[in-house]
Amino acid sequence: xxxxxxxxxxxxxxxxxxxxxxxxxxxxxxxxxxxxxxxxxxxxxxxxxxxxxxxxxxxxxxxxxxxxxxxxxxxxxxxxxxxxxxxxxxxxxxxxxxxxxxxxxxxxxxxxxxxxxxxxxxxxxxxxxxxxxxxxxxxxxxxxxxxxxxxxxxxxxxxxxxxxxxxxxxxxxxxxxxxxxxxxxxxxxxxxxxxxxxxxxxxxxxxxxxxxxxxxxxxxxxxxxxxxxxxxxxxxxxxxxxxxxxxxxxxxxxxxxxxxxxxxxxxxxxxxxxxxxxxxxxxxxxxxxxxxxxxxxxxxxxxxxxxxxxxxxxxxxxxxxxxxxxxxxxxxxxxxxxxxxxxxxxxxxxxxxxxxxxxxxxxxxxxxxxxxxxxxxxxxxxxxxxxxxxxxxxxxxxxxxxxxxxxxxxxxxxxxxxxxxxxxxxxxxxxxxxxxxxxxxxxxxxxxxxxx
Amino acid sequence: xxxxxxxxxxxxxxxxxxxxxxxxxxxxxxxxxxxxxxxxxxxxxxxxxxxxxxxxxxxxxxxxxxxxxxxxxxxxxxxxxxxxxxxxxxxxxxxxxxxxxxxxxxxxxxxxxxxxxxxxxxxxxxxxxxxxxxxxxxxxxxxxxxxxxxxxxxxxxxxxxxxxxxxxxxxxxxxxxxxxxxxxxxxxxxxxxxxxxxxxxxxxxxxxxxxxxxxxxxxxxxxxxxxxxxxxxxxxxxxxxxxxxxxxxxxxxxxxxxxxxxxxxxxxxxxxxxxxxxxxxxxxxxxxxxxxxxxxxxxxxxxxxxxxxxxxxxxxxxxxxxxxxxxxxxxxxxxxxxxxxxxxxxxxxxxxxxxxxxxxxxxxxxxxxxxxxxxxxxxxxxxxxxxxxxxxxxxxxxxxxxxxxxxxxxxxxxxxxxxxxxxxxxxxxxxxxxxxxxxxxxxxxxxxxxxx
Numbered sequence: 077x078x079x080x081x082x083x084x085x086x087x088x089x090x091x092x093x094x095x096x097x098x099x100x101x102x103x104x105x106x107x108x109x110x111x112x113x114x115x116x117x118x119x120x121x122x123x124x125x126x127x128x129x130x131x132x133x134x135x136x137x138x139x140x141x142x143x144x145x146x147x148x149x150x151x152x153x154x155x156x157x158x159x160x161x162x163x164x165x166x167x168x169x170x171x172x173x174x175x176x177x178x179x180x181x182x183x184x185x186x187x188x189x190x191x192x193x194x195x196x197x198x199x200x201x202x203x204x205x206x207x208x209x210x211x212x213x214x215x216x217x218x219x220x221x222x223x224x225x226x227x228x229x230x231x232x233x234x235x236x237x238x239x240x241x242x243x244x245x246x247x248x249x250x251x252x253x254x255x256x257x258x259x260x261x262x263x264x265x266x267x268x269x270x271x272x273x274x275x276x277x278x279x280x281x282x283x284x285x286x287x288x289x290x291x292x293x294x295x296x297x298x299x300x301x302x303x304x305x306x307x308x309x310x311x312x313x314x315x316x317x318x319x320x321x322x323x324x325x326x327x328x329x330x331x332x333x334x335x336x337x338x339x340x341x342x343x344x345x346x347x348x349x350x351x352x353x354x355x356x357x358x359x360x361x362x363x364x365x366x367x368x369x370x371x372x373x374x375x376x377x378x379x380x381x382x383x384x385x386x387x388x389x390x391x392x393x394x395x396x397x398x399x400x401x402x403x404x405x406x407x408x409x410x411x412x413x414x415x416x417x418x419x420x421x422x423x424x425x426x427x428x429x430x431x432x433x434x435x436x437x438x439x440x441x442x443x444x445x446x447x448x449x450x451x452x453x454x455x456x457x458x459x460x461x462x463x464x465x466x467x468x469x470x471x472x473x474x475x476x477x478x479x480x481x482x483x484x485x486x487x488x489x490x491x492x493x494x495x496x497x498x499x500x501x502x503x504x505x506x507x508x509x510x511x512x513x514x515x516x517x518x519x520x521x522x523x524x525x526x527x528x
Numbered sequence: 529x530x531x532x533x534x535x536x537x538x539x540x541x542x543x544x545x546x547x548x549x550x551x552x553x554x555x556x557x558x559x560x561x562x563x564x565x566x567x568x569x570x571x572x573x574x575x576x577x578x579x580x581x582x583x584x585x586x587x588x589x590x591x592x593x594x595x596x597x598x599x600x601x602x603x604x605x606x607x608x609x610x611x612x613x614x615x616x617x618x619x620x621x622x623x624x625x626x627x628x629x630x631x632x633x634x635x636x637x638x639x640x641x642x643x644x645x646x647x648x649x650x651x652x653x654x655x656x657x658x659x660x661x662x663x664x665x666x667x668x669x670x671x672x673x674x675x676x677x678x679x680x681x682x683x684x685x686x687x688x689x690x691x692x693x694x695x696x697x698x699x700x701x702x703x704x705x706x707x708x709x710x711x712x713x714x715x716x717x718x719x720x721x722x723x724x725x726x727x728x729x730x731x732x733x734x735x736x737x738x739x740x741x742x743x744x745x746x747x748x749x750x751x752x753x754x755x756x757x758x759x760x761x762x763x764x765x766x767x768x769x770x771x772x773x774x775x776x777x778x779x780x781x782x783x784x785x786x787x788x789x790x791x792x793x794x795x796x797x798x799x800x801x802x803x804x805x806x807x808x809x810x811x812x813x814x815x816x817x818x819x820x821x822x823x824x825x826x827x828x829x830x831x832x833x834x835x836x837x838x839x840x841x842x843x844x845x846x847x848x849x850x851x852x853x854x855x856x857x858x859x860x861x862x863x864x865x866x867x868x869x870x871x872x873x874x875x876x877x878x879x880x881x882x883x884x885x886x887x888x889x890x891x892x893x894x895x896x897x898x899x900x901x902x903x904x905x906x907x908x909x910x911x912x913x914x915x916x917x918x919x920x921x922x923x924x925x926x927x928x929x930x931x932x933x934x935x936x937x938x939x940x941x942x943x944x945x946x947x948x949x950x951x952x953x954x955x956x957x958x959x960x961x962x963x964x965x966x967x968x969x970x971x972x973x974x975x976x977x978x979x980x
C-alpha cells in the first residue's frame with residue numbers, strides 16, 4: 077500500500093507558482109516561463125530534494141473569462157508532454173507526470189505520448205487523468221459546453237481501458253530483432269485491441285513497444301463520487317485535496333475501502349499541501365501576508381466571485397456583500413467546501429476576507445520543522461502516503477523547501493538521502509502490471525466437480 | 529526564394545533507416561529504436577554535418593495489414609513531439625520537424641505542441657503537414673475508412689488557418705510581466721480567434737505565448753493536385769519527390785509558378801534523395817545489392833503487391849506475374865509512378881524485379897563525390913533548394929554521409945562549415961511572419977476617388 081518513504085510530488089501549477097501572484101515575488105522570473113532552463117532548474121532542484129515526481133498541472137484553455145485572468149495571471153505554459161520530454165533529458169531519476177484530459181485527447185495519441193515519454197525517460201512517466209470541466213476547454217475543441225459530469229467519468233473509465241489495451245499491443249518479449257533471420261517481431265506477441273465501446277472505437281495496435289513500466293503510473297485527482305470510484309477502480313495513486321488531519325484521514329480511509337471493495341490494491345494517496353516557508357515563523361507569516369497583499373483587488377473580487385458562483389462586480393474588495401448561493405447559475409460542479417459553508421453561516425463578508433480564508437485553508441505557514449511536522453503527522457496517522465507539494469512562488473518556493481524542509485524530512489528518515497535505481501514504479505513500490513492480454517492465472521483449486 | 533546554402537534535412541523514416549531492412553545492417557542497433565541515446569546520436573551526427581533539420585516521418589498506426597509488416601519491418605517509433613522535445617535539449621542548432629496529421633490531431637493540441645517545441649528549442653521547430661491516407665489510421669480514431677482525398681485537403685487548408693490564428697493569440701509585446709504594478713499581460717495584445725469554419729470551431733486563445741519564429745516552419749509533402757495547391761498557398765518549404773533532373777526541375781518550376789500565381793513567395797523545394805554510399809563505387813554497389821538481398825521474399829511480394837494494388841499471394845518472388853491494374857480495388861490514392869508505367873508497358877515481371885526497379889529509382893549509389901555531384905547538379909539547375917536526405921540504414925547511413933558527402937559539399941561551398949546563429953527561419957532565410965491579427969499595411973495609393 078505504501079512506498080518505503082514519504083512520496084513527494086513537486087507540483088507545477090502556474091509557471092510562477094501555485095499562488096496567482098507568485099510571479100510577482102522578488103525571486104520569481106516571469107520572463108522565463110517558456111524557457112527550457114527555467115524548468116530544468118525546477119526539476120533539478122526537485123531532484124536535489126529527492127522528490128519522486130515533477131507533477132504538471134494543465135488546462136486546455138487560457139482563462140480569459142475574467143479580465144483579471146488576462147491582466148494578472150501568469151498562466152502561459154508549455155504543453156505537458158513536450159515539456160516533460162525535454163526534462164527527461166536533463167534529469168536522471170525524477171518521475172515525470174503530465175495532466176491529461178480524457179475528454180479532449182484521442183486515446184491513441186495519449187497512449188503513444190505516454191509510452192514514448194516512458195521509453196525516453198527510461199521508465200519515469202506518469203499521467204494524471206482529468207476530465208476537463210470548463211466550457212472554455214469545450215470551445216477549443218468544437219464544442220460549446222463541457223460534457224455532463226457523470227458522462228465524463230464513464231468516458232474516462234473506458235479511456236483508461238483503451239489506453240492500457242494499446243500500451244499492451246506488444247508483449248515484452250515480442251520484439252526479436254534478429255538480424256540473421258530478418259525476423260523483427262514475433263506475430264504471436266502482437267495484440268490487436270479492436271475496441272468497440274460506448275465512447276471509443278480504436279483498433280490498434282500501437283506503434284510503440286510496451287513501455288518500461290508496462291503501464292506508466294496513473295494518477296487521478298477527482299474528489300466527486302464518480303471521481304473517487306474511478307480512482308478506486310483504476311488509479312495507482314491519487315492526488316487528493318489537502319486539509320485537516322481529520323478530513324484527510326477520513327478521505328484516505330474512504331478511498332482505500334473503495335479499492336478494497338473492488339479487490340484492488342489501494343492507490344497511494346497524496347494530499348496537496350502548500351508550504352509558505354520562512355527561516356522563522358515571523359518570516360513565513362510575512363511571506364503569507366505579502367502574497368495576499370500582492371493580489372490585485374480586481375483579481376480578489378473575480379476569484380472569489382467565481383469560486384462562490386456570484387458576480388461581485390460593482391463593489392470593492394473591502395465592502396461586505398450578502399452571500400446568495402441560490403443565484404449560482406453556473407453549470408460548474410462545486411465540491412463541498414468549508415469556505416462556502418463558513419460564508420453561508422456568516423451570511424456576509426468582504427471579498428478580501430473570503431479570499432484570505434481560502435488562502436489560509438490551503439497553506440501551511442511556518443519553518444522547515446513546522447512543515448515537516450505537518451507532513452510527518454499526516455503520514456504517521458496513515459492519512460497520507462505522501463504529498464503533492466505546491467509552491468506559492470517559483471523557483472524560490474521549491475528552493476526553500478529543499479533548503480528548509482528536506483533536511484528535516486531526511487533527519488526523520490521520511491525521505492531517502494538519494495534515489496535508488498529503477499523505474500518510477502519501482503521507487504513507489506508499485507508492481508509492474510501484467511499485460512491485459514496475458515492469460516489469466518489459473519484459478520485456485522476448488523472442490524473437484526462431481527460428474528453429473 | 530533560396531537560402532544561402534543547400535538546405536539539408538536528415539530524414540528519419542523507419543528508426544533503422546529508410547530501407548525496410550536497414551535494421552539488419554551490421555552497424556544497425558535495432559534494440560535501441562526507443563532509446564533516447566540512439567536518437568541523440570542521430571541528431572548530433574546531423575549537427576556535425578550542419579544539417580538544417582532532423583525530419584521525422586510519422587504514421588498514426590502500426591502497419592499490420594501484411595504479415596511481413598509485423599515479421600520484418602522495424603517500425604516501432606516514439607511519438608514525434610515527445611522525441612523532438614527530448615532532442616531539443618541535447619542539440620543546439622538543428623531544426624526539429626515533426627510530421628503531423630491534420631486529419632486526426634485537433635488543431636488546438638497541435639498549436640500548443642508546435643509552439644511549445646519552438647519555445648523549448650529556442651526557435652527551431654517545424655511541422656510537416658500530412659493528411660493521412662490509410663484506413664489503418666482512421667480505425668485508430670473512431671473511423672473505418674480514411675476521408676476522401678479532396679475533403680482531406682480542404683480540411684488541411686482550414687487547419688493551417690486555425691493553427692496560425694491560435695499561434696498569434698498573443699502579440700509579441702503583449703506580455704508585460706511588471707512585478708510592480710502586477711500587470712502580467714496587456715489585454716490589447718490578446719486576440720481571441722473565435723474560428724467557425726466548415727471543419728473546425730475553435731475559440732482560443734492559446735495558452736502559450738507567440739513562438740520565437742512566429743509561425744514555426746511549415747512543410748508540406750503532397751504531390752497530388754490538391755496537395756500542390758495547398759503547398760503553394762501555405763507552405764514555407766516542400767518535401768518533394770526525388771527523381772531525374774528533368775522531372776525534378778519540372779515539378780519545382782510548377783510549384784514555384786503556383787505560388788507566384790497566388791502572390792506568395794515560393795516555398796523552398798527539397799526533393800527526397802537516398803544515397804547508398806561507399807568509399808568506392810564497388811563498395812556502394814555492394815551495399816545496394818546487400819539491401820536488396822536482405823529483404824525477405826515475403827516482404828518483397830507484399831510490398832510490391834501493395835504498391836501496385838494487386839495481391840501476389842501464391843507465387844514466389846522470382847515467378848513472373850501478369851500486371852492487372854484493372855483489378856486494383858483499393859481506395860488508396862496512387863500518384864503517377866514510373867515503375868507502374870514500366871510494368872504496364874512490359875506486361876509482366878517478377879516481384880523481385882519490380883522491387884529492384886523501385887529501389888533503384890529512389891537511390892543514388894556511389895561515392896561521396898558522386899552523391900555531391902548529384903546534389904550540386906540539381907541545385908545549380910534550380911531544381912532544388914536543398915534535399916531531404918534519406919539513409920538506407922541507421923545510424924551508419926548518416927555517419928557515412930557526414931564522413932563522405934559533407935566534406936565534398938563544404939569544399940564546393942554548398943554547405944557552411946558551421947551553423948550561424950538564429951532561429952531555423954533565420955537560417956532558411958524565411959522571414960518571420962507578421963501576426964494574422966496585425967493591421968494590414970496601408971494599400972498603395974491609387975488614383976483618388978472621384979466623389980459621385
